[in-house]
Amino acid sequence: xxxxxCPHCHNSVxxxxxxxxxxxxxxxxxxxxxxxxxxxxxxxxxGSIVGSILPHSMSIVGWIVGIGxxxxxxxxxxxxxxxxxxxxxxxxxx
Numbered sequence: 001x002x003x004x005x006c007p008h009c010h011n012s013v014x015x016x017x018x019x020x021x022x023x024x025x026x027x028x029x030x031x032x033x034x035x036x037x038x039x040x041x042x043x044x045x046x047g048s049i050v051g052s053i054l055p056h057s058m059s060i061v062g063w064i065v066g067i068g069x070x071x072x073x074x075x076x077x078x079x080x081x082x083x084x085x086x087x088x089x090x091x092x093x094x
Contacts, residue, residue, distance in 0.1 A: 002015050003015065004027075004085060006020045006022060006023060006025060006087055007087055008020070008022075008023045008025050008087060008089050009022035009023035009025075010022075011023070013027065015085075020087065020089075023089055024089070025087045025088060025089035026087070026088045026089070027085055027086070027087055027088075028085070028086040028088060029084065029085055030078070030081050030082070030084060031077050031078070031080075031081040031084065032086075035077060035081070036077065039070070039073040039074065039077055040070065042069065042073060043066050043067075043069040043070035043073060044066060046065055046066060046069045047062045047063060047065050047066020047067070047069065048062065048066070049062075050062045050065040050066075051063070051065075051066075
């Protein structure tokens with residue numbers, strides 16, 4: 001298991017930890033919420049476009065395309081951001 005270095009206190013933090021032992025910074029793994037939200041919006045738009053182009057009797061295809069797009073984007077985003085780690089520390093002053 002590899003170790004990370006905290007950018008705030010420069011302590012060694014084991015991979016998979018949720019908090020730095022030195023400065024108590026929170027560790028966030030994976031893609032940010034904005035990227036996940038953008039993927040969901042993109043899938044909804046793709047499904048809507050396909051559903052609006054096809055006749056009403058084939059509108060289920062829009063749902064299938066939307067769900068398929070969401071599944072594809074989910075796997076791609078997870079594979080791209082699998083090594084992303086963000087140290088988040090809140091500095092408190094009186």
